[in-house]
Amino acid sequence: MEKIDILLLGAGGREHALLMKLSDSPRAGKLYVAPGNGGMLQMAELAPVNQDSPTEVADWAAQNGIGLVVVGPEAPLVEGVADAVRAQGIPCFGPDASAARMEGSKEFAKQVMARADVPTAAYRSFTDRTACEDYVRELAGPCVIKADGLAAGKGVIVAQTTEEALVGVAQCFDGAFGAAGNTVVVEEMLEGPECSLLALTDGQTVVPLATSQDHKRAYDGDKGPNTGGMGVYSPVPEHLVSAGDLAAMTDVMNRVVAQLNTDGITYSGCLYGGFMLTKDGPKVLEFNARFGDPETQVVLPRMKADLVEVFLACDNGTLDASMISWDDDCAVSVVLASAGYPGSYESGKRITGVQEAAAQPGITVYHAGTKLDADGNTLTAGGRVLDVTAVAPTFAEARANAYAACDLIDFEGKQFRTDIGAKAM
Numbered sequence: 001m002e003k004i005d006i007l008l009l010g011a012g013g014r015e016h017a018l019l020m021k022l023s024d025s026p027r028a029g030k031l032y033v034a035p036g037n038g039g040m041l042q043m044a045e046l047a048p049v050n051q052d053s054p055t056e057v058a059d060w061a062a063q064n065g066i067g068l069v070v071v072g073p074e075a076p077l078v079e080g081v082a083d084a085v086r087a088q089g090i091p092c093f094g095p096d097a098s099a100a101r102m103e104g105s106k107e108f109a110k111q112v113m114a115r116a117d118v119p120t121a122a123y124r125s126f127t128d129r130t131a132c133e134d135y136v137r138e139l140a141g142p143c144v145i146k147a148d149g150l151a152a153g154k155g156v157i158v159a160q161t162t163e164e165a166l167v168g169v170a171q172c173f174d175g176a177f178g179a180a181g182n183t184v185v186v187e188e189m190l191e192g193p194e195c196s197l198l199a200l201t202d203g204q205t206v207v208p209l210a211t212s213q214d215h216k217r218a219y220d221g222d223k224g225p226n227t228g229g230m231g232v233y234s235p236v237p238e239h240l241v242s243a244g245d246l247a248a249m250t251d252v253m254n255r256v257v258a259q260l261n262t263d264g265i266t267y268s269g270c271l272y273g274g275f276m277l278t279k280d281g282p283k284v285l286e287f288n289a290r291f292g293d294p295e296t297q298v299v300l301p302r303m304k305a306d307l308v309e310v311f312l313a314c315d316n317g318t319l320d321a322s323m324i325s326w327d328d329d330c331a332v333s334v335v336l337a338s339a340g341y342p343g344s345y346e347s348g349k350r351i352t353g354v355q356e357a358a359a360q361p362g363i364t365v366y367h368a369g370t371k372l373d374a375d376g377n378t379l380t381a382g383g384r385v386l387d388v389t390a391v392a393p394t395f396a397e398a399r400a401n402a403y404a405a406c407d408l409i410d411f412e413g414k415q416f417r418t419d420i421g422a423k424a425m
Ligand code: AMP
Pocket: 121, 144, 153, 156, 158, 187, 188, 189, 190, 191, 194, 216, 226, 274, 285, 286
């Protein structure tokens, strides 16, 4: 079997999980990462490229005989890295820039959803601040304010009152989210449990992956500010997501990919659907053009597949559902974060106990915000530091094992939620 060298872009827990799964494939040759993190750089070589530069990535990949480029985060996709890599004749996992607009522009995603008749929150979008403020006052109640463009997961303000909504509108137009806030989307507030559904697609065939549920708020009981995600579990049990909900969500993913096709856009890669399970059925909160973080850290450990073959099939149009099957096990992943996250935090704290934790049965520790010092010690280097994932036959065991492993790891300021996966039980 011919081995191929792989370049993976990104530096988070999602990318560490992707790297581990890729490395399990008999087709995996040399592994390169840009920029990587402390965990990834223990198993792959650093590629000296700026991940957001299409020409740098594509040229380096061509010069170094790379056979597959895997793009983890959204920013390089929106910048057109996948287009540039494919233009060099190199297979790439991740959508072209035209398709990545499903995440890069909330307005664009809403228009596609409307054409595809996909249920989502009612909305209006504004480039004029006064018109936007007038509309928010007219609503006179709860609504959700969203910066249109990419804002690293921060450009969403869930406002219970008109005052909170006006603060959100001001933040967007005053540049708190940069150019992403030049257009502002005002949405109806939806209620219900949330559920993420990732799907792989080659532009025609859509293969849904296992469901998962993120915990977006910083503190126990879903309190505190929104974060990138403080923990996650998979699968979401039937008391939260019924078979009917799941069929409806799968139908949404199929309809969106088909609609993009009709519009002349081939979506190849992972499409992430964020859903609210409302009393009227699942409604879309957002689409992302990539794997979820931390969803990937519970979905991939349960997936039985040769990820290199699957990613190549997404690129070349030969994806087939038979390439992927699932473990019956339950997975729970707890994020260990730096004190202060999602606000400001300190970095450079020495981390101990990762090897001991990872040696426990069923435990994998994915690095998120870490780096190695000159002596090979692991230091904190981000808000979300580590993802401690446990896979076990029941949620009770997975939760107990994950938290026992979290206790073995230490760094100054370590904080985490203690209720990850509790809703699954
Ligand atoms: P997004 O980045 O669009 O997924 O938004 C981040 C989080 O904000 C979501 O996970 C939800 O918790 C919340 N959210 C977004 N849109 C809505 C909405 N229309 N109604 C209620 N909550 C929302």
